[in-house]
Amino acid sequence: MKRNKNRIYVIGYGMKGNLSGLTIEAYRIIKNSTHIYCRVDCDPIFGQLKKLGKRPVSLYKTYREKLFQFKNIYEGIALYLIEEARKYKQILYLVPGHPLVCETPTENLINLSKKSNFNIVIIPGVSFMDAIFTELNFDPGYGFQMFTASQFYDKSMRRIFSPSINTMISCISHIPQQGLIKTEYEVTINFLNEIYPPHHEVIILFSSLFEYYKLNKEVTIINKLQHLQDIITKNRATLFIPSVEKKKLLT
Numbered sequence: 340m341k342r343n344k345n346r347i348y349v350i351g352y353g354m355k356g357n358l359s360g361l362t363i364e365a366y367r368i369i370k371n372s373t374h375i376y377c378r379v380d381c382d383p384i385f386g387q388l389k390k391l392g393k394r395p396v397s398l399y400k401t402y403r404e405k406l407f408q409f410k411n412i413y414e415g416i417a418l419y420l421i422e423e424a425r426k427y428k429q430i431l432y433l434v435p436g437h438p439l440v441c442e443t444p445t446e447n448l449i450n451l452s453k454k455s456n457f458n459i460v461i462i463p464g465v466s467f468m469d470a471i472f473t474e475l476n477f478d479p480g481y482g483f484q485m486f487t488a489s490q491f492y493d494k495s496m497r498r499i500f501s502p503s504i505n506t507m508i509s510c511i512s513h514i515p516q517q518g519l520i521k522t523e524y525e526v527t528i529n530f531l532n533e534i535y536p537p538h539h540e541v542i543i544l545f546s547s548l549f550e551y552y553k554l555n556k557e558v559t560i561i562n563k564l565q566h567l568q569d570i571i572t573k574n575r576a577t578l579f580i581p582s583v584e585k586k587k588l589l590t
C-alpha cells in the first residue's frame with residue numbers, strides 16, 4: 340500500500356447498530372478520524388458518533404437530496420465518496436453489518452479505486468448472515484447458496500439454482516428495478532413456486548428498518564409466502580429455505 344495515496348476506510352459496524360458492535364480496530368480508526376460518512380442514519384451509532392465529538396454525514400440524506408442526478412444511486416455514493424476523499428485525503432465510510440455483504444457501493448468503490456489513485460481498506464463487521472447462522476444454529480460449513488432477489492430477473496438462474504442445497508435470499512424489495520415492471524418480491528415468489536414443492540418450509544428472518552439488530556423469525560411454507568408480502572418487503576428481511584431432499588423433488 341503506497342503511503343501517498345488517498346484512503347477510504349470502509350467500516351462494517353456489525354449487527355448491533357451501535358458502537359458496541361465495532362471491532363477494537365474499527366473503534367480506534369473512528370476515534371482518530373474526522374471525516375465520517377454513514378450509508379444510513381437510522382441506527383443508534385449515528386447519534387453515538389456525535390456524542391463522541393464526531394460530525395457524521397448521513398449519505399441517506401445526501402443521496403436523496405444530491406445523488407438523484409445519477410442513474411445508479413450506488414454508483415453515485417461511490418463517486419461522491421471518492422470526491423470527498425480527494426478533498427480530505429482520508430475518510431471513513433460506515434455501513435451496517437459487513438462492508439462486503441450485499442453492499443453494492445463498496446463494490447463500486449473497489450472498482451473505481453482500480454482506475455484512480457485510491458486505497459480502499461475494508462474493516463469487517465458482523466453481518467446479518469452471522470446473526471442468521473446463530474439464530475438457526477446452522478453451520479454454513481455444511482453448504483449453502485446465497486442470492487440477492489434481483490438475480491431472479493435473470494432467466495438462466497434456473498440452471499444455477501439448486502433446491503437440494505440450503506438457500507438464503509436477501510434484499511427483496513417491493514419497488515421495481517429501473518426499467519422493469521415486476522418487483523423483486525414478485526420475481527422471487529414466482530421463481531420459488533416453480534422450483535419447490537408447495538409445502539416446503541421457509542423461514543423469514545427480519546427486523547424493522549429502524550432496528551437492524553433485532554432478529555425476528557416467522558416459519559411458513561412456500562405457497563403461503565405470497566400472503567406475507569408486508570413482512571418481507573416492509574422490513575429488512577431474508578428468506579432461509581432448508582434443502583429439499585432429492586427424493587421429494589422427484590415425487
Ligand SMILES: C[S@@+](CC[C@H](N)C(=O)[O-])C[C@H]1O[C@@H](n2cnc3c(N)ncnc32)[C@H](O)[C@@H]1O
Pocket residue numbers: 434435436437438439440441442465466467468508509510511544545546550551552553554555575576577
Ligand atoms: C443492503 S443489505 C446490507 C447487509 C449488511 N451489509 C450486512 O452485512 O448485514 C440489506 C439486506 O440485508 C438483509 N438484512 C439486514 N438486516 C437483516 C435482519 N436483521 N434480518 C434479516 N435480514 C437482514 C436483508 O435481506 C436486507 O435487505
